[in-house]
Amino acid sequence: MKKTALVSGANKGIGLEITRQLAQRAYRVFLTARNVQRGEAAAAALRKEGLDVEFIPLDVADSTSIQAARREIGSRCEGLTVLINNAGILIDSNRNILALSEAEIRNTMNINALGPLFLTQAFADLLVDGGRVVNVSSGGGAICGGASTWAPIYCISKTTENAITMQLAHALADRQILVNAVCPGWVQTDMGGSGATRSIPEGADTPLWLATAEGLRETGKFYRDRQIISW
Numbered sequence: 001m002k003k004t005a006l007v008s009g010a011n012k013g014i015g016l017e018i019t020r021q022l023a024q025r026a027y028r029v030f031l032t033a034r035n036v037q038r039g040e041a042a043a044a045a046l047r048k049e050g051l052d053v054e055f056i057p058l059d060v061a062d063s064t065s066i067q068a069a070r071r072e073i074g075s076r077c078e079g080l081t082v083l084i085n086n087a088g089i090l091i092d093s094n095r096n097i098l099a100l101s102e103a104e105i106r107n108t109m110n111i112n113a114l115g116p117l118f119l120t121q122a123f124a125d126l127l128v129d130g131g132r133v134v135n136v137s138s139g140g141g142a143i144c145g146g147a148s149t150w151a152p153i154y155c156i157s158k159t160t161e162n163a164i165t166m167q168l169a170h171a172l173a174d175r176q177i178l179v180n181a182v183c184p185g186w187v188q189t190d191m192g193g194s195g196a197t198r199s200i201p202e203g204a205d206t207p208l209w210l211a212t213a214e215g216l217r218e219t220g221k222f223y224r225d226r227q228i229i230s231w
Ligand SMILES: NC(=O)c1ccc[n+]([C@@H]2O[C@H](COP(=O)([O-])OP(=O)(O)OC[C@H]3O[C@@H](n4cnc5c(N)ncnc54)[C@H](OP(=O)(O)O)[C@@H]3O)[C@@H](O)[C@H]2O)c1
Pocket: 008, 009, 010, 011, 012, 013, 014, 015, 033, 034, 035, 038, 058, 059, 060, 061, 085, 086, 087, 088, 089, 111, 136, 137, 138, 139, 183, 184, 185, 186, 187, 188, 189, 190, 191, 192, 193, 196
């Protein structure tokens, strides 16, 4: 069976690059995005490169959309090899947590933290034994040296995503499904800005490695640059 992958938030940025490189490695990739026009355009561009990419609508903050994507992908393939939880938002740079609105807080937690949990729940039965889940997190979520405060709810959402990663790793361990979180570094995307230190392919490197590396056994860990880092 051809290996398959789902990438969330894949119409641009790191998710688009992960999609491209998985397809270049002969995966059949479900490129998902919340915006139909942007998602279809991204998938069509990759197909023009000769890649096996299909667009599926998916808003990770909407349980109806998650269930629809699960049904559609389940009807198109027998098993999912790789799930990349990449979709994310950053809307509170340089803000004070006391001034954030309820909507800003709930949206960020729903997309960045609960999105990966609900998406993994929905696709757990479709994941093949020995498959991979990669949660694209952020060093902003690390609390080992004290919490980062430059974007308070973004950082809290990534701390939560990291905790969810550990729980999912435990829950899927008996099926040898590896679940790891990764910080891509500071990457030149719409989120990271043009002043970021890494190119998009550099940011996609460790997520791709976690998704595909032969012989990887670690699960429930946090990575940057292919090395385990502290939570
Ligand atoms: N760039 C960095 O420096 C950096 C650093 C650390 C971690 N990260 C993480 O890396 C991941 C990818 O970020 P990026 O830099 O590639 O950002 P990006 O270029 O802004 O892309 C984010 C993607 O997530 C999608 N998205 C947002 N909300 C969504 C939702 N509810 N449902 C589905 N898709 C949704 C966006 O879709 P739309 O186009 O529709 O908005 C877009 O496709 C994120 O999880 C981010 O936190 C990035």
